Amino acid sequence: MSNDRPRLKLQPGGDKRAMLGHPWIFSNELVMDAAAKALPPGEIVTVIRPDGRPLGAAFFNPHSLIAARLLTRDADRAIDEAFLHKRLQRALKLRDRLIGAPFYRLVHAEADGFPGCTIDRFGDVVVVEPNSAGADRLIEPLVAALDRLLKPRTIVISGDGPARTLEGLAPIHHIAKGTLDGAVELQEHGAHFLADLAEGQKTGWFYDQRDNRLLAARFAKDADVLDLYSYSGGFGVQSARHGAKSVLSVDRSQPALELARRAAALNGTADRYATESAEAFEFLEQAGGEHRTFDLVMADPPAFVKSKKDFHQGGRAYRKLARLCAARVRTGGFLFLASCSHHMPAEEFRTQVARGLHEAGRSGRILHATGAAPDHPVHPMLPESAYLKALLLQVD
Ligand code: SAH
Numbered sequence: 001m002s003n004d005r006p007r008l009k010l011q012p013g014g015d016k017r018a019m020l021g022h023p024w025i026f027s028n029e030l031v032m033d034a035a036a037k038a039l040p041p042g043e044i045v046t047v048i049r050p051d052g053r054p055l056g057a058a059f060f061n062p063h064s065l066i067a068a069r070l071l072t073r074d075a076d077r078a079i080d081e082a083f084l085h086k087r088l089q090r091a092l093k094l095r096d097r098l099i100g101a102p103f104y105r106l107v108h109a110e111a112d113g114f115p116g117c118t119i120d121r122f123g124d125v126v127v128v129e130p131n132s133a134g135a136d137r138l139i140e141p142l143v144a145a146l147d148r149l150l151k152p153r154t155i156v157i158s159g160d161g162p163a164r165t166l167e168g169l170a171p172i173h174h175i176a177k178g179t180l181d182g183a184v185e186l187q188e189h190g191a192h193f194l195a196d197l198a199e200g201q202k203t204g205w206f207y208d209q210r211d212n213r214l215l216a217a218r219f220a221k222d223a224d225v226l227d228l229y230s231y232s233g234g235f236g237v238q239s240a241r242h243g244a245k246s247v248l249s250v251d252r253s254q255p256a257l258e259l260a261r262r263a264a265a266l267n268g269t270a271d272r273y274a275t276e277s278a279e280a281f282e283f284l285e286q287a288g289g290e291h292r293t294f295d296l297v298m299a300d301p302p303a304f305v306k307s308k309k310d311f312h313q314g315g316r317a318y319r320k321l322a323r324l325c326a327a328r329v330r331t332g333g334f335l336f337l338a339s340c341s342h343h344m345p346a347e348e349f350r351t352q353v354a355r356g357l358h359e360a361g362r363s364g365r366i367l368h369a370t371g372a373a374p375d376h377p378v379h380p381m382l383p384e385s386a387y388l389k390a391l392l393l394q395v396d
Contacts, residue, residue: 003076008036008060008068009048018047018055018070022381023110025058025068037062041168042133046075059115059134063168069115069132084138085145087113092149095121095375103186104375105207110385111377116163119146120204122184124153127197127204130172131163143176154178156197158204162306183259185266189214191238192266194259208372209234209300212338212390215368216298217242219334219392223295226250226287226328228280233260233273235298235336240269244296249275250283284324297325298336300390305341314341315352322356326364329395335364338390346371346389353391368392 010018014029025047030036039045041063047055047070054075058068071079091112095104106126107119116132126146130136143155155178160171183194188210195205213235220239227236230249237260240247247269249260257275264273276283280301299321305314322337329335335357339349350369357364372388379385 003046003057003078005044005046005057006035006039006060007048008045008058010050010055012050015049015055017381020381023070023115023379024066024382025070027062027065027067030067032062032067036060040137042135042137044071044079044134059132061133061167064133064166069110069134071113071115071134079138081141081145081148084142085149088145088149091119094377098374101187103188103207104210106375108376109379110382111379116167117142120207121150121152122186122195122197122205124150125156125178125180125184125197126150126152126154127156127158128176129159129161130157131159131161131167131169133167133169136167136169136172139176147177152177154180156180158197183262188234189238191241191263193234193237193263194232194266196232196255196259206231206234206300208340208376208388209338209390210375211373212336212370213238215370215392216296216334216336219296220244220247223333224293225296226294226298228283228297228299228325229301230260230275231256231300233263233275235300236260236273237263237267237269239296239298240264240273241267244272247273248294249273250278250280251275252277252279281320281324284321284328287328288324293328293330293333295330295333296336297329297333299325300336300338300340303341303344304339305343308343311343314344315348318344318349319352319356319359322353323360324356326357326360326362326395329362331396333395334367335393335395336390337393338388340388342384342387344389346386349389350391353393357393357395362395364393364395366391366393 009031041061045060056073106121117135118129120127155176183196217238221243225244225247227249230251236247236249264270304317
């Protein structure tokens with residue numbers, strides 16, 4: 001071994017999961033001596049197996065339960081701009097093949113070999129979200145590698161989610177290259193949308209639902225459509241483009257609805273598109289009181305299960321949402337429901353949806369059970385990173 005990085009030794013037996021291909025090492029699997037604890041969060045280290053042989057190079061964070069995130073099993077590999085460039089190139093090649101138009105998640109963390117880091121692409125604007133201390137420290141060579149590969153007009157560094165908090169990182173938002181003026185345009189399956197990437201707005205776009213938006217839109221022809229938790233119109237506007245008679249997008253965020261209305265206009269569907277700013281459950285209760293019904297109801301809420309302790313409460317919320325939504329679907333109509341909760345397994349989500357449907361006094365059948373689009377790949381050893389679950393049902 002010829003590198004001079006700090007070395008971290010695994011406890012006896014602490015290399016078991018890593019030797020099976022797992023990319024994380026938990027703090028209790030490492031010898032956390034004073035020297036290890038003193039390392040700065042995000043330091044790149046060489047992980048040493050209990051028998052003294054090197055395991056690989058990893059991001060280290062002494063303050064996180066996920067203490068080490070493996071970057072490569074080639075322990076001597078330099079982790080520099082060239083390394084990052086190569087990983088970016090691989091990710092880009094895959095997206096070119098999967099999607100074609102330059103609007104996608106370019107890098108989806110561990111599954112793309114970038115532990116705790118995502119990168120979204122909006123044509124010539126790129127947004128990097130460093131959610132691990134290691135990614136945070138590598139921002140400079142990462143920006144340089146991105147710049148060399150894509151020559152984007154603008155590179156935004158942004159992150160304010162719970163993942164940063166777990167790593168002991170403060171929220172960040174700054175522009176590493178170029179400028180941002182106004183919302184940026186993006187395309188999905190031929191539709192045009194707008195995303196506001198500026199500070200203070202809910203940033204970005206949820207590319208993970210790209211294919212599900214098209215899937216749901218296939219049931220929108222001549223339909224009256226309700227798009228709950230619409231954000232900036234991803235589902236609703238795609239449905240309008242696919243021949244919906246009317247679309248109502250409901251969200252409690254006015255700025256998100258403003259972008260949704262602009263997107264409807266960009267797609268020439270403004271005449272069939274309306275928005276309402278409301279709390280989703282209140283909207284559903286009121287629509288119930290008024291016996292309002294729709295041919296297609298779609299609900300893509302924020303995560304109801306934010307941590308393991310909310311599991312039961314969140315499950316009940318999904319069940320209630322399914323019940324209230326199912327009650328608004330006309331006989332023979334369609335219902336699309338999604339969960340982006342990491343801590344809600346697909347089986348449990350399906351169970352709650354089935355119970356909600358039954359509690360609404362309705363029956364039906366699941367036509368599609370899907371997840372995130374493939375520009376959000378899943379590391380084979382991290383099945384829990386397949387956070388997005390979606391069901392499309394016909395309702396009797
Ligand atoms: N369906 C969207 C993504 C939804 S993200 C898409 O395709 O892009 C979740 C959305 O729910 C956000 O826009 C947020 O403003 C909205 N939201 C969160 N809580 C809400 C509530 N209680 N009532 C209505 N909208 C809510």
